[in-house]
Amino acid sequence: MKITVTPDVFKLAQVFTISRGSRTEAKVLTVRVEDNGVVGWGECVPYARYDETLESVTAEIEGLPAQIDREALYDLLPAGAARNAVDCALWDLESKQAGKRAWDLAGLPKPGPEITAYTLSLAEPAEMQAQAAKNAHRPLLKIKLGTPDDMPRLEAVRAGAPKSTIIVDANEGWSAEVYADLAPHLVRLGVALVEQPLPAGEDDALIGMERPVPVCADESCHDRTSLPKLKGKYDVVNIKLDKTGGLTEALRLREAALAEGYKVMVGCMVGSSLAMAPATLIAQGVMVTDLDGPLLLGEDRDTPLVFDENGVHPPSAALWG
Secondary structure, three states: OEEEEEEEEEEEEEEEEEOOEEEEEEEEEEEEEEEOOEEEEEEEOOOHHHOOOHHHHHHHHHOOOOOOOHHHHHHHOOOOHHHHHHHHHHHHHHHHHHOOOHHHHOOOOOOOOEOEOEEEOOOOHHHHHHHHHHOOOOOEEEEEOOOOOOHHHHHHHHHHOOOOEEEEEOOOOOOHHHHHHHHHHHHHOOEEEEEOOOOHHHHHHHOOOOOOOOEEEOOOOOOHHHHHHHOOOOOEEEEOHHHHOOHHHHHHHHHHHHHOOOEEEEOOOOOOHHHHOOHHHHOOOOOEEOOOHHHHEOOOOOOOOOEEOOEEOOOOOOOOO
16 A cells, blocks of 8 residues: 655635635645555645644655554544545545445445535625625625624625525634624524634633524534533534544544534535545535535636536545545
8 A cells, every 4th residue: 555645736716815814725735545556535735723734744644654544544643634635535445446436335325416605705895795796696605704893794795695695604703792792783684604703712602602693613623522512602513524534533523413412514624626525425414515615716626526506516436435
């Protein structure tokens, strides 16, 4: 068995901004696992918020033993980008070796398309209204917020897309006071979900606070070990493969979260169709699917995911799994 990791860069269709900064390209790592001439591949997006860099994640992957399987991997690497790319590559390898689709190997029903959110990046209100109007045909819009002055932005997006369902992602950018002030307006404007309003280390302030709109844990939820710390704070968990460390743990987290009464959102970093492909298996029937990474790119993999009026479709075998 041979494991290789290479950096890839995908240009974005336009500048993408959140409360932590802006970017013009998606920098990813592509992992290939070769066994007896069969190659499986996966992708991860190292994320500075979790102290990951392209170099640190590459080093983690290159430090793995030559022979590996998914269960051994779980004990060798922590949850995060490195384990994600290798885990998903192993799923793809196993699928090719078995001549079966990944969902069959996982014992899941054949997946179908799921409506995905489309993300509007953080900007001045007039620009966000223009973004919203341009995408008002989409049924689900996600707004990047996270400043003390977000009300004009929210009002502008609702004006630009009066019929779309709106979800809001604060990216840890609000204080408890700001969130409490905004909450009634979120209801008034028909917001369906709020992602991570407070910093992960300060979210105890959510305990006992009224949540008129469902609140979703993103930065506060990585894998199953996160669940005990979410009680009383959150209604929904956002499952991202770059946080769980791959499809294997994502499947387990989804099962555990649902068993504990949480609703599920399936999200992504800004990556290519290869990164989104395994997540389409997790997204079946969840409260919110947010796998719009490829829609934000100016270029993609050779056999990209299909997005149409029915949503994001599962991958072809030529792409993954």
